[in-house]
Amino acid sequence: MINDQLTLFLDYLAYNRRLSPNTCAAYARDLNQYKAWLEREKLSFAEVRANDARLYVYELGDRQYAKTTVARKLSAIRAWYDYLARTGVISENPWQDMTAPKASKHLPVTITEAEMAKFLDQIRQDTSPLGLRDAAIFECLYGSGLRVSELVALNLGDIQKAAAFPILKVTGKGRKERMVPIGRQSMAAFTAYIDKGRPALVKDPEEAALFLNFLGKRLTRRGVNYLLDEYIKKGALKFRVSPHAFRHSFATHLLDHGGDLRMIQDLLGHESLSTTQIYTKVSAQRLRDVYLQAHPRAHEK
Structure with a gap:
């Protein structure tokens, strides 16, 4: 079932929200990584609660991803669960209050x-x-x-x-x-x-x-x-x-x-x-x- 829901969501991004192919590909990678974690933890996507979400965030931190990368991965998951809640697949989004670590702000690199x-x-x-x-x-x-x-x-x-x-x-x-x-x-x-x-x-x-x-x-x-x-x-x-x-x-x-x-x-x-x-x-x-x-x-x- 999780594969069907992911496919529907990615189609929604491509054809309804009209996101670029690069953005859709990034969402797919991040969500497939999350799906693999769910399988290791023997969790259904519908069973995830706020404590489980925090556990996943801690695991991403342990892997020493850049803060911007963690923020992007959480954004993809949050968007997917928002979609699942809107379409009635789940009753509430356990990720809605989950915030990503604040990324360091760097000024854009310019050429004189x-x-x-x-x-x-x-x-x-x-x-x-x-x-x-x-x-x-x-x-x-x-x-x-x-x-x-x-x-x-x-x-x-x-x-x-x-x-x-x-x-x-x-x-x-x-x-x-x-x-x-x-x-x-x-x-x-x-x-x-x-x-x-x-x-x-x-x-x-x-x-x-x-x-x-x-x-x-x-x-x-x-x-x-x-x-x-x-x-x-x-x-x-x-x-x-x-x-x-x-x-x-x-x-x-x-x-x-x-x-x-x-x-x-x-x-x-x-x-x-x-x-x-x-x-x-x-x-x-x-x-x-x-x-x-x-x-x-x-x-x-």
Whole structure:
């Protein structure tokens, strides 16, 4: 019975709540781990009480998972039991009051404007089809603030030039669409790639994906991570970052130049303004660092 209930719940996430395949896969992994624990403890999912839930949380802690990982696992279980309670399979949710350990808050990793300009200038030196593609990828990540999953999901038709300025039609979390402007440098990189790079990579004329790998198939998230690591090894950046740092840098640099927080929230596709507000702390930290370095009264000689 537990397998049937899990399958129904995962279908509900995919088709009713329209969560991304990556999110559904993470929920499935976490819930299958929980199911294995129930089997070891000889417990039915419907028999679990608050004491059992606490025992599972303690076990996760003993395995030395990161606090963020524990929080995600508990979120998946809590959501499943909420679903079971709403559909009448169980009478109450034993996990509803179970709180995850508070995760340490870290400021987003960003790349300075000077480092970003140097990185993008270096990539643009390669005019091969793959080089033109890579320039378009990283100009897009920084110029439009996309998540990597949003970037690799782009199709040729998502670049719309008919408006007063070119825009990208982006499908974000929960399959929600938003329109993001394309900057001048990004548009130039897109045009060069589409005109001279992509035709040399594409194998199937029916392929809709914008960014292709060397086999002519849609580029993956893992592929973008690999590309960035390779450029960092070549010295394009002085420190290792993930592609998500380009999104963080996009938001932080907009704030540094007077961008409105609500506007940045819309561009990033954040549901809550509180998620976007983390970037105000990054800008404040940078302001403090510049002050301490430059002002003659900031520190004692």
